[in-house]
Amino acid sequence: MLEFSGWSMPLWYTAGAVAEHQIVIAGAGVFDTSHMSAIMINGPEAFDLLQRCFTKDLNACVSKSKTPLVPGRCVYGAYLNEMGEVLDDAIVYQVAQGNYTTIVNAGMGATVSQHLKAHAAGLEVDVTDLTDKVGKMDIQGPLSARVLMKVLKSPEATLKDMAYFSFKGHFDEKSVAANTFVHGTIPVLLSRSGYTGEFGFEIFVDPSQLVRVWEAVLEAGASYGVIPCGLAARDSLRTGAVMPLSHQDIGPCPFINHPWPFALPYSTDETAFTKRFIGDRILKLRETAEHTHPFVGYDPRKVSVHDPAVVLDSDGEQIGVVLTCVADMAIGRVGDRIYSIASPDKPEGFQPRGLCCGFVRVKSRLSQGQEVELSDNRRKIRVVIVDDIRPHRTARRLIDEMMYDTNSYGDGRHNET
Amino acid sequence: MKEIDEVNLPENFRYVETHEWARIAGDTVIVGITDYAQDHLGDLTFIELPQVGDVFQKGEQCGTLESTKAVSDIFMPVSGEILAVNGALLDSPGLVNSDPYGDGWLLELKPENYEEIDALLTAEAYREMLGGLE
Numbered sequence: 001m002l003e004f005s006g007w008s009m010p011l012w013y014t015a016g017a018v019a020e021h022q023i024v025i026a027g028a029g030v031f032d033t034s035h036m037s038a039i040m041i042n043g044p045e046a047f048d049l050l051q052r053c054f055t056k057d058l059n060a061c062v063s064k065s066k067t068p069l070v071p072g073r074c075v076y077g078a079y080l081n082e083m084g085e086v087l088d089d090a091i092v093y094q095v096a097q098g099n100y101t102t103i104v105n106a107g108m109g110a111t112v113s114q115h116l117k118a119h120a121a122g123l124e125v126d127v128t129d130l131t132d133k134v135g136k137m138d139i140q141g142p143l144s145a146r147v148l149m150k151v152l153k154s155p156e157a158t159l160k161d162m163a164y165f166s167f168k169g170h171f172d173e174k175s176v177a178a179n180t181f182v183h184g185t186i187p188v189l190l191s192r193s194g195y196t197g198e199f200g201f202e203i204f205v206d207p208s209q210l211v212r213v214w215e216a217v218l219e220a221g222a223s224y225g226v227i228p229c230g231l232a233a234r235d236s237l238r239t240g241a242v243m244p245l246s247h248q249d250i251g252p253c254p255f256i257n258h259p260w261p262f263a264l265p266y267s268t269d270e271t272a273f274t275k276r277f278i279g280d281r282i283l284k285l286r287e288t289a290e291h292t293h294p295f296v297g298y299d300p301r302k303v304s305v306h307d308p309a310v311v312l313d314s315d316g317e318q319i320g321v322v323l324t325c326v327a328d329m330a331i332g333r334v335g336d337r338i339y340s341i342a343s344p345d346k347p348e349g350f351q352p353r354g355l356c357c358g359f360v361r362v363k364s365r366l367s368q369g370q371e372v373e374l375s376d377n378r379r380k381i382r383v384v385i386v387d388d389i390r391p392h393r394t395a396r397r398l399i400d401e402m403m404y405d406t407n408s409y410g411d412g413r414h415n416e417t
Numbered sequence: 418m419k420e421i422d423e424v425n426l427p428e429n430f431r432y433v434e435t436h437e438w439a440r441i442a443g444d445t446v447i448v449g450i451t452d453y454a455q456d457h458l459g460d461l462t463f464i465e466l467p468q469v470g471d472v473f474q475k476g477e478q479c480g481t482l483e484s485t486k487a488v489s490d491i492f493m494p495v496s497g498e499i500l501a502v503n504g505a506l507l508d509s510p511g512l513v514n515s516d517p518y519g520d521g522w523l524l525e526l527k528p529e530n531y532e533e534i535d536a537l538l539t540a541e542a543y544r545e546m547l548g549g550l551e
Contacts, residue, residue, distance in 0.1 A: 011459065016514070017485035018460040232459065232485045300462040301483055327462050327485060353508070354462050378481070378488060 002231055005106035007035040012230040018329045018354075020233035024196050025330045025342050025394075028141030029229035030217055033195075033202070034210060037109030038134040041100040041116065043125035050100060053079055053119055054092055055255065057265035057275040063163075066268070069094045071177070073166050074191060077263045079104075079112055080279030084254040088112055089246045089263070091193065093167055095177045101189075103204075105246045119278065134171055135210030139217055140200030140237075142342075142394045143224045145402040148190075148201065150220035151213075153181040155403075158190065162399050167191035171204040182213050192399070195234060197241020199394040199402055239358055240328035240390035242294050248305075249292065249323045249359045256283040257365070258292040259387070291365045292323070295372070295383040296338065297356035300327035307376035311360045314371075320362030322374050329354035331390050343392045356381065357389045418456055421547050425452040427518055431494075431534065432543035435476075438518065439494040439537055442525075446534065448494055449522045450482065450513060453547055458484040461510040466491075466502040466524060473497070475533055480523065482513070495533040497526035 002011050009032075012020055023029045041049060050058055056077035060066040069075060074093040078086050088108040093101045104112045109131030116127045139147060149155040158168050158180055169180025171189045178187045182205070189204035205213050218226060235245070242259055244250045250258070264283070265273045273280055283289075302325045303309035309322035330341045332352030339346040366372065366385045373380050430438045436454035440447045455461070463483035473479045473493040480491035502524045506512060513521035528534060538546065 011486060016460040018462065018511070021485075236485065301465075302488060304488065327483075329460075329462060329485070351508075 004231065005035060007106060009035065010230040011232045013228045015227050015229075017230065017232035017236070020227065020229035021236050021329050022341060023225065023227055024141040024198050024200075024229060024233065024237055025340065025390075026141070027225045028139055028143040028147055028200070028221060029227055029233070030214070030221070031138040031140065031229050031234055032214065033136045033138050034134075034207070035106035036134075036136050037104050037106065037112075038130040038204070039102050039104065039109055039113050039116070040128040040130060041102060041125060042098060042128070043123070044098050045123040046098050046100050046125045049116060049120050049123050049125045049127075050092060050102075051275060051277065053116055053278055054090070054102075055080060055264050055277060055279075056092070057273075058092070058094075060265070060274050062165075071096050072168070073163075074193065075165060076193075078250065078255055079115060080255055080277070080283075081115075082279060082282075084256065084279035084282030085252045086246065086250040086255050087115055089244065089250060091191075093189070093191070095170060095175060099176075108246075133207065135205045135207040135213075136202065137205075137210065137214050137217070138194050138196075138200060138202045139221070139226070140194045140196040140198050140229075141226075142199050142397070142402060143221075143226070144200040145399060146405060147217060147221040147224055147226060149403055151182050151216045152190075153184050159399055159403055162192050164396050165193055167193075171206055173206075183216050186213060188213065194395070195243060196237035197243065197390065197393040197395050198237070199397050199399075235324075236326045236328055239324055239326045240331065241393055241395070242389055244359070245324060253361070254282050254286075254289040255279065256286045256289050259294055259359075290320070290361050290363055292359055292361045293366050293385045294359055294387070294389055295357060295374075296386050296389050297381055297383040298333065300329065300354035300356055301379070301381055302327060302356045303374045303376040303379065303381060305358075307378075309374050309376040311362055312373040312375055312380070316373075319364075319372070320360050322358060322360050322376075324358035325356060325374065326358055327354045327356050328390050331355050338389075338391060340390050340392050342394065356383065360385075419453070421453075421544060421551060424456070424544070424547065425518070426540040426544055428540050430518065430540065431537035432540065433492065433494045433537060434546060435490075435492045437492060437494045439534065440518075441534060444527070445500055446495060446497065446526050446528050447522050448524050448526060449517055450491070451543070452517050454489075455514045455517045455521070458482060458489060459486050459514075460484060461513045464506045464510045464513070464523070466506070467499050469499050469501060471499045473499075483510075491523060493526070494537060495526070496529040498529075499524055500527050501525040
């Protein structure tokens with residue numbers, strides 16, 4: 001068990017972290033994520049408060065065509081301070097007109113609520129911190145929809161055509177949006193999103209009903225090999241999917257020059273922001289800021305970011321620090337390519353030994369393919385700066401191909417754009 | 418994690434405070450890590466072992482165990498020369514988790530003096546020590 005922001009969380013369950021990581025890529029696994037906090041932002045000017053505080057332009061943020069946020073859709077971004085530093089990253093759900101819910105990280109409900117209230121002067125809006133009042137579990141992996149087909153009320157109507165970063169229902173039975181149920185009567189907010197890079201869902205529910213939903217999903221998933229997964233697999237899956245951990249990869253540092261430009265309100269050509277927001281002035285001075293890059297190594301050997309670990313250039317000069325370093329145990333190198341256990345064109349008999357991967361923050365921009373050395377008190381390892389880590393992820397697969405046993409899901413050709 | 422009384426500790430093995438085991442096999446000693454150690458480290462992902470012919474003193478670091486969680490050192494339970502290492506662990510480090518006292522052995526050494534072996538912990542003494550760690 002690990003102490004994590006006041007929550008006691010298992011690093012792994014009985015299957016072990018490697019099996020848990022791999023099942024999410026090849027099957028499905030469930031995560032207890034009740035440590036996340038929810039905040040409700042309601043009122044005629046809730047939109048204006050989010051435009052002021054959240055890094056996405058809610059008028060231009062849905063899919064590649066950048067259409068406005070509408071009820072039933074959600075978007076990923078961050079809350080920044082005036083220095084352009086990250087208070088926390090978050091997802092904003094539009095429940096209805098003037099009715100939003102934002103999900104922030106463990107222990108951040110009070111901080112982000114206070115930040116929102118502090119910037120709500122003159123706006124007609126209520127901010128309500130729901131910390132410890134919402135239970136949450138995730139089911140992640142290509143078989144997730146098949147499992148949910150067995151526990152949802154009206155499963156086909158609920159899941160059909162459900163887009164990546166859309167949601168159905170609400171965890172509050174009194175909400176106007178409460179129309180999605182597990183076990184017939186338990187209201188849930190079912191969000192097609194997650195923190196693994198794989199196809200799947202986040203399920204928000206009243207804490208009193210969480211255990212029932214958890215058990216129902218595990219029971220329905222038993223025939224699909226679904227197992228509970230711990231914090232270690234969650235960390236390695238999200239890293240392989242190039243997703244940041246708040247307060248580790250992003251935090252007290254200007255939120256710019258990183259692999260997550262989609263979290264900022266860029267114009268289509270990424271030269272300007274389409275709105276003003278708190279922290280934007282500093283971000284526009286991007287030339288002065290440091291750069292965050294993903295990297296991948298040659299075997300599973302890691303450096304310890306707690307040592308701390310530093311980045312060395314070819315002359316042995318220290319050019320930055322290591323933010324995250326884990327092993328993605330579902331990928332391996334064959335020749336000059338990286339394959340995943342989910343790669344449709346993987347070599348016969350492919351049995352990956354895993355690759356170390358993570359994020360570095362360096363003084364000046366590095367180019368893709370550039371090799372650097374990471375060093376801690378124990379060892380030095382060679383890694384390559386990359387744009388992406390684990391190939392053939394399933395997060396964006398078309399859901400209608402993922403709902404029934406008869407359909408294939410492994411060829412990776414039918415992604416949403 | 419296993420409870421202390423669930424940890425498998427074969428009676429005929431000897432143990433070290435740093436969670437290695439040693440088994441006397443004729444005039445050599447086989448070395449691995451205990452069930453307690455593998456349970457706490459979690460899935461092993463990579464193991465670095467010494468070269469055959471290397472000589473280490475008791476307590477010296479002679480390799481590393483990489484788990485999904487962290488990197489840990491392997492310490493020599495007694496002084497001696499490395500006679501063999503378990504090459505199967507290169508492709509299958511998980512053998513240490515699944516069979517820590519059998520196929521998951523780490524190395525074989527030629528001890529310098531047998532008094533060091535006599536001074537190692539018995540299963541009973543090691544289990545007692547584990548009880549104090551919890």
